[in-house]
Every structure is written in C-alpha cells, then in structure tokens.
Amino acid sequence: MDKKEIIKKLGAMRSSDPCFGGGKIVSSVSTEPLDVALDAWRLYSDVNALDTYLFSSAQKLEKEVMEWLAGMLHGSHAAGYITTGGTESNIAALYAAKKMYPGKREVIVPDSVHYSVLKAADLMGLKVKKTGLDKNFRADVGDIEKALSKDTLAVVATAGTASLGMVDPVEEINGLCGDVFFHVDAAFGGFILPFIVGRVTDFRLDNLDSLTIDPHKMGCAPIPAGALLFRDASYLKELTVQPAYIPITSYTLSGSRSAGAVAAVWATIRCLGLEGYEKNARECLRNTSLLCRELKKVSGAGIVTEPDVNIVGVRLPDIEKTASELRKRGWGIAVNKELSCIRFAVMPHVTREVVLGFIGELKEVLN
Ligand code: 0PR
Numbered sequence: 001m002d003k004k005e006i007i008k009k010l011g012a013m014r015s016s017d018p019c020f021g022g023g024k025i026v027s028s029v030s031t032e033p034l035d036v037a038l039d040a041w042r043l044y045s046d047v048n049a050l051d052t053y054l055f056s057s058a059q060k061l062e063k064e065v066m067e068w069l070a071g072m073l074h075g076s077h078a079a080g081y082i083t084t085g086g087t088e089s090n091i092a093a094l095y096a097a098k099k100m101y102p103g104k105r106e107v108i109v110p111d112s113v114h115y116s117v118l119k120a121a122d123l124m125g126l127k128v129k130k131t132g133l134d135k136n137f138r139a140d141v142g143d144i145e146k147a148l149s150k151d152t153l154a155v156v157a158t159a160g161t162a163s164l165g166m167v168d169p170v171e172e173i174n175g176l177c178g179d180v181f182f183h184v185d186a187a188f189g190g191f192i193l194p195f196i197v198g199r200v201t202d203f204r205l206d207n208l209d210s211l212t213i214d215p216h217k218m219g220c221a222p223i224p225a226g227a228l229l230f231r232d233a234s235y236l237k238e239l240t241v242q243p244a245y246i247p248i249t250s251y252t253l254s255g256s257r258s259a260g261a262v263a264a265v266w267a268t269i270r271c272l273g274l275e276g277y278e279k280n281a282r283e284c285l286r287n288t289s290l291l292c293r294e295l296k297k298v299s300g301a302g303i304v305t306e307p308d309v310n311i312v313g314v315r316l317p318d319i320e321k322t323a324s325e326l327r328k329r330g331w332g333i334a335v336n337k338e339l340s341c342i343r344f345a346v347m348p349h350v351t352r353e354v355v356l357g358f359i360g361e362l363k364e365v366l367n
Pocket of ligand 1: 088161
C-alpha cells in the first residue's frame, strides 16, 4: 500500500468511531490531547526512556515532570516515574510495599477500589481484605480500623473513585497507617483535588507512602501516561535493578518505555501550567454541579450520590432502554450494572453546552 492510501484507510477507520471533540463521549475519563503534546511525542518517538545512558534528555524531561507533580502534590522529597497508567502505578506501588515489608501479606481495600489493585494483589499472591463503604460510598474508616492486623502490608484508598467520583476520608485513614504502607489512588482525582480548597489528599498526609496520578486522565495528556510518586527516593532504591550487560539503573515495572509519552506529558504540563489545570478543574466541577442540578429536575432521573469530583452516577428510569435510546442519538455512555446508573465523566470536552444538550435529549427520550 502506498503511504497516502494507508493514511486514507486509517482515516476512514477512525472516523467510524466517535471523537472527543464531538463532545458526546461522556463515559470516558480520557479527553482530547493538545496538539503540542502530539508534536512532542513525534520528536521522541524513537527514544526508549529505559536507555538513560543514550538518551539523557528524556531522563531530564522525566525528572522535570516528576518535580512539577511533586510540587503540585506537596511532596518536597517525592520521587517517581511515568508509567503507562493507573494500573501499572497501582501494581508498582504494591510491589514497593511488598519489597519493604516482605513478611506481610494482607492488603486492606475499601469496596470501591479500582480493579487494578485487586489485579496487583493477585499477581503478588497477597490476600485482599475488603472493607465497606459509608452511605455516601466513601470508605468506612471504622471498618478499615477493624481489618488492621499484624499481617497488614498496605491500605489503599481512592481519591476519585472510577464509578462515582468519591474521595475516601484519606486524612482519617492516614491516621491509622503509622505502621503499614499507605497508598492513595488518585489516578482520576489527582489533577482536580489540588484545586479544591480544604481537601488534603497528597504528601501533606504524613503516613502517605505512594500516590497514583494519571496525566492521561484529567492531566489531558495522550494515552499512555500515568505517574507514580513515592514519598522520597528511598522507595525507588527498593525497586532498583542493575543489569550487568548495559549501564542502566532501572526501578520501573516496565522495561522499555516510551519517551514519547514522557515528552508529551512534559509538553502538556508546560503548556497548561498550574493555572491551566486549575481553570480546567473549576470548569469541570462547575459543569458537574450543573449536571447534578439539572438531572434532579428531570422526572424519574437523578444522581446516586453527590460526587466529590467530576464523575457522576446518573440514575435513569428504565436504564437499559433509556441508555440504548441515548446511544442511538450518538451519546457515548456506559451503564454501571452494579449500581444501575450510568457513569458520566465531566471531562474538559464535556462543556456546559454538552451538559445542557444531554439534558435536553434525555428529556426528549423520556417523553
Ligand atoms: N484507578 C482509578 C481510580 C481509575 O479510575 C483507573 C482508570 C485506574 C486506576 C486504572 O487506570 P488505567 O486505565 O490508566 O490503567 N479507570 C478507567 C475506568 O475504569 C479506565 C478507563 C479509561 C475506562 C477510559 C474507560 C475509559 O474510556 O473507568
């Protein structure tokens, strides 16, 4: 095939699926990446971030990204690396915990934990102790306290749950974690919570060991780009391997890593800056409140609970049928079978107009 034909074919394939710019994808926690990030990616597309002895500029970019994230998360000594996403970060966090406390085997997780944490425990042969949620779907702290034992390796809390956008009471959980590894999964909430006054979900928590935050979600970077931060660099030492045949020191879970992803995150952060992220967060939270308010006015519809961040569990009458009608109208939505609601993520491409458009079409479908 010649090059033009290849691209034409790909263009046709791609256009058969929806795009974020169209606004109607409301079930996804991704968004449209910036052009500058795609240019940055191309510049580093042939670079393996693992080969630090060859490509020191990629290492420098990654260091700068981590310093920037550490600054936003109040981790004056925090250190970490760019991963492929929340799943890898959560696995690597528990791997570090296991290395640090080799004799312990139990991981305490509230019911709303992301399935990647269960995957991580399974991979490492750790025992999962599930704990309950309160009436607002946040972790029940009393339950966690009861579950702690001399065999507890780690406690995982979530700052922005995947289904309902809830933030576990991490300050109280922090108080229980003096002797155990404490990981916060802020894969989704990490770029929103720093801008909500009064919320402390970062390294100001004195027992916090590690934190997941995903540039490829509210960080607006192209996929794949997650990040894992530890309280300080000593945790990375636990993970370090030094192969004899090549002069690298690797503490990452993956071997070869895309420096394109690193450059794209660097470019996105440089372009948006803290101010850009704050503006995004405010706008997304404003549109989340608008969505919740408007839903309550639609007969038979509503929300599962008031969310802490910009993910809403939307209740609809006759959910499967209503969801199917909305899909026919081009809405990219996903039904949460467990809670009988749809997961609505109010991402930056989900503007005020999109929210009001959704409400308008929902009313038409229900009439
Ligand atoms: N932790 C939390 C709190 C998450 O929400 C997610 C992502 C992860 C960890 C795992 O992150 P990665 O997907 O980057 O490994 N949760 C999304 C979800 O389950 C994954 C996703 C992403 C699903 C885009 C759909 C989608 O369109 O909703």
